[in-house]
Amino acid sequence: MHRFIQFNDERIDSFLFMEMADLAKTLSKNGEMSLKYGPFSYLDPKNEVVYVSHFWDHRDKRDETYGLKSDVYLRTIGNLEHTERKTVERYLRAIDRSPVKRFAKQLFVIGEEVRLEEICKSERPGTKASFSVRRRIYRQFFDAQLKVNLTKSVFTDALFNQLFLLLHAQSPLEEAAAISEEIDLMMPFLERQLSLLYETKSTSDVVKVCMEMVEVCEDVLKKDMLNEYFHLPEDVYDDEADQTFDDLKRQDPLANDDVLEEESTGEEEIMDEEFRTWHRESEEKGESFLQFDLDQGSSSDLMGEGVREGEDGDQAMAMVQGTSKQTDREIYETPKAVDQEHEERGMGDHPYGKENRYAEAVFLAPDVPSSEDKAAYGVNKAAVFTYKKKLQKMIEKTLEHKRIQPRTDLHFGRLNKKLLRLLTDDVPRLFYKKHDPSTELDAVFSLLVDCSGSMFDKMEETKLGITLFHESLKGVRVPHEVVGFWEDTNTATSHSQPNYLKPVLEFQSSLKPSSGPEIMQLHPEEDNRDGFAIRLMTDRILQRGEKQKFLLVFSDGEPAAMDYEQNGIVDTHEAVLDARKKGIEVINVFLANGEIDEGQRKTIQNIYGNYSILVSDVSELPDVLFPLLRKLLISSI
Numbered sequence: 001m002h003r004f005i006q007f008n009d010e011r012i013d014s015f016l017f018m019e020m021a022d023l024a025k026t027l028s029k030n031g032e033m034s035l036k037y038g039p040f041s042y043l044d045p046k047n048e049v050v051y052v053s054h055f056w057d058h059r060d061k062r063d064e065t066y067g068l069k070s071d072v073y074l075r076t077i078g079n080l081e082h083t084e085r086k087t088v089e090r091y092l093r094a095i096d097r098s099p100v101k102r103f104a105k106q107l108f109v110i111g112e113e114v115r116l117e118e119i120c121k122s123e124r125p126g127t128k129a130s131f132s133v134r135r136r137i138y139r140q141f142f143d144a145q146l147k148v149n150l151t152k153s154v155f156t157d158a159l160f161n162q163l164f165l166l167l168h169a170q171s172p173l174e175e176a177a178a179i180s181e182e183i184d185l186m187m188p189f190l191e192r193q194l195s196l197l198y199e200t201k202s203t204s205d206v207v208k209v210c211m212e213m214v215e216v217c218e219d220v221l222k223k224d225m226l227n228e229y230f231h232l233p234e235d236v237y238d239d240e241a242d243q244t245f246d247d248l249k250r251q252d253p254l255a256n257d258d259v260l261e262e263e264s265t266g267e268e269e270i271m272d273e274e275f276r277t278w279h280r281e282s283e284e285k286g287e288s289f290l291q292f293d294l295d296q297g298s299s300s301d302l303m304g305e306g307v308r309e310g311e312d313g314d315q316a317m318a319m320v321q322g323t324s325k326q327t328d329r330e331i332y333e334t335p336k337a338v339d340q341e342h343e344e345r346g347m348g349d350h351p352y353g354k355e356n357r358y359a360e361a362v363f364l365a366p367d368v369p370s371s372e373d374k375a376a377y378g379v380n381k382a383a384v385f386t387y388k389k390k391l392q393k394m395i396e397k398t399l400e401h402k403r404i405q406p407r408t409d410l411h412f413g414r415l416n417k418k419l420l421r422l423l424t425d426d427v428p429r430l431f432y433k434k435h436d437p438s439t440e441l442d443a444v445f446s447l448l449v450d451c452s453g454s455m456f457d458k459m460e461e462t463k464l465g466i467t468l469f470h471e472s473l474k475g476v477r478v479p480h481e482v483v484g485f486w487e488d489t490n491t492a493t494s495h496s497q498p499n500y501l502k503p504v505l506e507f508q509s510s511l512k513p514s515s516g517p518e519i520m521q522l523h524p525e526e527d528n529r530d531g532f533a534i535r536l537m538t539d540r541i542l543q544r545g546e547k548q549k550f551l552l553v554f555s556d557g558e559p560a561a562m563d564y565e566q567n568g569i570v571d572t573h574e575a576v577l578d579a580r581k582k583g584i585e586v587i588n589v590f591l592a593n594g595e596i597d598e599g600q601r602k603t604i605q606n607i608y609g610n611y612s613i614l615v616s617d618v619s620e621l622p623d624v625l626f627p628l629l630r631k632l633l634i635s636s637i
Contacts, residue, residue, distance in 0.1 A: 013606060014569050014570045014573040014606040014607065015573075015606065016064075016065065016068070017035070017037075017570050018570060018573070018574070020035050020052060020068050020069070020072055021034065021035040021570075023069065023072050023076075024050045024072050024075070024076055027072065027073070027076035027077055028050070028076040028080055030048060032048050033048050033049070033050060033076075034048060034049050034050070034354060035049070035050050035051075035052060035072075036049055036050070036051050036052075036567070037051070037052060037053075037054055038051040038052070038053065038054065039053065039054055039231070040053055040055075040228070040230060040231030041053040041055075041071040041074070041075065041231075042075065042079075042231050042232070042233055042236070043075040043076075043079040043080060043236070044233065044236050045079075045080065045085075045236065046236060050071075050072060050075045050076060051071075051075075052068050052071040052072065053067075053071055055067070055141075056068050056071075056137075059137070062133075063133055063137060066129060066130040066133035066134065067130075067133060067134055067137060069127070069130040070127070070130040070131055070133070070134040073120045073124070073127050073130060073131075074113055074116050074117065074120065077116075077119065077120045077123060077124065077127075078113075078116030078117075078119060078120055079116065082115075082116060082119055082203075083112065083116070083203050084202065084203035084204065085237055087202075087203045087204050087207055088108075088203060088207075088232075088237045089237040090207070091108060091207045091210070091211070092105075092232070092234055092237060094211065095211075095214060098214060098218060099218055099221075099224060100156065100214065100217055100218055100221050100224045100225070101224060102224045102225040102228065103156055103159075103160060103214070103217065103221065103224055103225045104210065104214045105230075105232040106160060106225065106228065106229060106230045106232070107160070107163070107210050107213060107214065108206065108207065108210045108232060109230040109231070109232050110163075110164055110167060110230060111167075111197045111200070111206045111209060111210055112203060112206050113230075114167060114197050114198065114200075115197070115200050115201075115203075115205075115206055117131055118198075135168050138164070138168070139165060139168055139170075142161045142164045142165055142229075143161075143165060145157070145161045145227075145229075146158055146161035146162055146165065146177065149161060150177070150179065154226050154227075155179055155180050155183060155221070155222075155223075156221050156222075156223055156224060156225045156226070157225050157226050157227050158179050159179055159183055159217075159221070160225060160229070162176050162177060162179065162187075163190065163194060164229075166191060166194055167194050167197065176191070182220045183220060183221075185220075186216055186217070186220055189216060190213055190216070190217075193209055193212060193213045196209050197209055351535075352531075352532055352535045352536070353531055353532070353535065353571050353574060353575065355531065355563070355564060355567050355568070355571040356497075356529065356531060356532040356535070356571065358494070358495050358496055358497050358563075359487075359497045359499050359529060359532045360496060360497065360498050360499060361499055361501060361532075361536055362498050362499065362500045362501070363500075363501050363502075363503065364500055364501070364502040365503075366502065366503065366504045366505075366518045366521055367518075367521060369517035369518055369520070369521070372520075373517040373518070373520040373521065374517045376517075376520050377467065377516050377517040377519065377520050380463060380464050380467040380519075381467060381471060381516065383464060383467075383622070384464065384467055384468040384471055384472075384622055385471075387468055387472070387622055387626050388468070388471045388472050388475055390626075391472045391475070391476075391626065391629065391630055391633070392472065392475040392476060394630060394634075395441070395476045395633055395634070396476075398634060441476055441477070441478050441633065441636050442546050442547040442548060442636060443478050443546055443547070443548035443549070443550065443632075443633070443636035444478065444479050444480065444507070444541065444544045444546040444548070444549055444550070445469070445473060445478060445479075445480035445481075445550045445551075445552065445632075446480065446481050446483070446537050446540065446541045446549075446550070446551045446552070447466055447469060447480065447481065447482045447483070447552050447554065448483050448485060448533055448534065448537050448551065448552065448553045448554065449462065449466065449482065449483065449484045449485070449522055449554045450484075450485065450486075450528050450530070450553070450554060450555035450556060451484040451485060451486040451502075451522060451523065451524060451525045451528070452486055452524065452525065452526065452527055452528035452556075452560065453524050453525065453526055453527075454524070454556055454557060455524040455556055455591075456524040457593055458556055458591045458592075458593060458618045459522060459523065459524050461591075461618035461619055461621050462522075462554055462591060462618065462621070463519055463520060463522060464621060464622060465554070465589070465618075465621035465622055465625050466482055466519050466522075466554070467516065467519060468622050468625055468626070468629070469482075469552075469625065469629060470482065470505065470510070470515070470516055470519060471516070472629055472633075473510070473629075474510065474511055474515070474516075476633065477511060478633070478636075479507045479508075479510055479511060479544070479546070480505070480507065480510045481503055481505055481506050481507050481510060481540070482503070482504050482505040482510075482518075482519060482522075483501055483502065483503045483504070483533075483537065484501070484502045484504065484522045484523075484525075485499065485500065485501045485502075485528065485529075485533040486499070486500055486525035486526050486527060486528060487499045487500070487526060487527040487528065487529050487561045487562070488500060488525075488526060488527075489526040489527050489562070490526075492527075492561070492562045493562075494562070494563065497529070497561065497562055497563075499529055499532055499533065500525070501533065501536060502521070502522075504518040504519055504521050504522060505518055505519065507544065527560055527561040527562070527564075528555070528559055528560060528561060529559060529561040529564055529568070530553070530555065530559040530568070530572040530575070530607075531559065531568065531571035531572040531573075531574065531575040532571075532575075534551070534553065534572065534575040534576060534579060534586070535575050535578070535579075537551055538551070538575070538578065538579040538582065538584060541584060542582060542584070547636075548585070548635070548636040549583060549584045549585065550584070550585045550587065550632055551579060551584050551585065551586045551587070552587050552588075552589060553586065553587070553588045553589065553608075554589045554591060555588065555589075555590065555591065556590070556591045556592065557600070557603075558603050558607075559571070559572050569603060569606055569607055572607050573606060573607045573608075576607060576608055576609075585611075585632075586608065586611060587608070587611045587612065587613065587628070588604060588607070588608040588611065588612040588613070589612075589613045589615060589621075589624075589625070589628075590604050590612055590613065590614045590615060591615050591618050591621070592614070592615065592616050592617075592618070593617070593618060594616065594617075595616060596614055596616050601614065613625075613628055
């Protein structure tokens, strides 16, 4: 598969990713805690996500593993248990208008991580090796960054680089590099403050030290930092994001707590006056949508002319309660929130994996084969006829050999001539039988075909290979099914992702003499969510009673679907592992039209391990599939 422009072709090592994910779940003692790659490492306790940094990519395998582990240790052992969220929130508010806000945020991160690192090493001494590697690599990185920023005269970044190096100095005699005259004058004070970070006992102590440093730097530094080396996510520490719907409906008390004595009679004169949403109280723009602040006046039961009491269903736009749709009469009494349905379906248990919580399976029935389908299938059938006959004879000979081969080592039957075991064995088996009952193939196959748009130049050859499988399996009476799968890109949303599966051949109809032309109904469609499709096929094939179960996945690359880019490879790998644990042999047939590069080989290996057939020229597909099919069928006898 060739890509003309490939801006980001990162390959995720699924085994390493799953190792880190299991480590995060174990240390956090939370089975729902998930792991994601990101530009920076941090903890999102609201969404139960541990982010590990891409900073460790493209390094020695040992360094990469230790680096990722150190990220997980800091987030699960450190931030989750020992970082005071309220204190961090107050610190973010305090530096919100600081001219060196980026510098202040990153200074706090490295100060807090120094404290958390010591906690991690104290609670779990086995983490020391990871943190040793972390310090070494970060020192090398910031040493190089310091030289670059000094050359470019980016003094604030250079100061941060220098502070990190001093904070993780390998010798007490390490001296700071000269940056600028103003910065050099305050360096002795900053160095004293840095030493206090090793004496901090809580997040509050770290904040106190950082605030003193920031206040001094605000008077000296002329610009904020240009680069972001560490990330302090403000939304994670924003309590407003935790507000419930009842909190949003609360009524703040009036400035004057008095009530009009006169009760309404319904005949009062009402003065209509235009009320503008802008006034001096709302001159500064906030994050709220259409917010009114009315805290002056007296309480009254006057409702005005033609006015009814507001309800939670009354929205200027359908942004809070759900998506816009035609209302019904009870809308103000029992509002129906569409998002609640999504939450019930998507946020509970995830039988098909967390990455597929919003995926919806839509099974399509095959159409009646047209005359064109029958003609095209006839051509394919003739092309694989030789392979089919050869395979059928081979299977018949193997079955006949097993049928006439005598069974030995029995407790009764005909007496064997070798009687030595009568003296050597406690329970000797001295008998044999001349004929064995007829042996049949006890196997079932499921062929899952990627119908994504990238298959447009390989689908015809793929149909030829599937025809070989169908005709051969039909000839030796082995039930099978052929299912195409794809995701509908046009209708997919963040809460609904329709995935279509089209069983063009089903188990009960696969052995009929007229079956086969339905295979020609497979066409390239849109995206592919491989992990979801494999799990669905696993459920289908487990309902079969045959002893040997095989699932063959025909695809031309890595999974690609909505919200599936980053974890698609890992999710598919987990689906394959789950199927194999349940006794299903999962084999991938990777299809390409040209040379297969090392990145593609690595990706397929990460998903399927060594159980994959790489086909660089799809025109040779029958020649490649024949020995595979022969091996699988013989192993089933």
